[in-house]
Amino acid sequence: MPVKAIPKTSLARNGVGAFVVPCHRVTVQYCNWGGSSNGVRELLKSGKLNKVASTKPQIVFDIVKRSGHPQLKFHYNNDVVKDVDVRNLKDSEVLKKLHEHSQSSGNPLYKYNHKVKSVNESVRGIWSPLHVFKENRHKI
Template sequence: MPIKGIPIPSVARNGVGAFVKPCYKITIQYCNWGGSSNGVRQLLSNGKLNNLALENREIMFNIVKQKGHPRLTFHYNNDSVKEIECRNNTDGEILKKLKEYSQNSGNKLFKYNHKVLSINDSVRGIWSPMHIPKEHRHKI
């Protein structure tokens, strides 16, 4: 009787074969009248946002003119959305935030205290001292 392997569908991993940026859409909301939106209006008028859009062609930029404080909304591939308030910021600060959050993965930050983080199961399985029979355990 031949041995058959268990069919497992391939797992898509970003960077293996192709790279897809995690951020796919940025919405820039600003007010045409309010003073807190001066930095966003400067960014739109001096052409720095056009240069950023040309560098990142895979990101869709959506500009919304709406009353209220300016806001940057980042949409990521893992269905997460981050909203950043940018009231009273200069155009340089807003551009810095745009670059920083567009390169982000969209995942929440966490501290991992182990040396290796892997999505693959171990070949040898789980090991602990309790998996050894009592007669073979080390005695002090």
């Protein structure tokens, strides 16, 4: 009787085979007359946003004119939407925020204290004193 392998689907990992940009859509929301939207309006008038959009063709840019403070909404592949407030920022600062958040993965920031981080399961499995037979445990 031959031994059959257990079928397992491959895990999609970014960078193995193809690179997919984590941020796929950016929505730029601004007000036509509000003072806090001056930086975003200047960015749109100068055509700098068109240059950024032409250098990043994999990201879809939506321009929404709505009353209220300006915002940048970043839509990521892991179904996360980040709202970034850009009120009273200059056009260069808005571009900096745009570049910073379009390069991130959308995952929350966390402190990483371990030396090794792996997606794969351990080959050896987990170990604890409770997984050893009773006669082989350390006795006090």
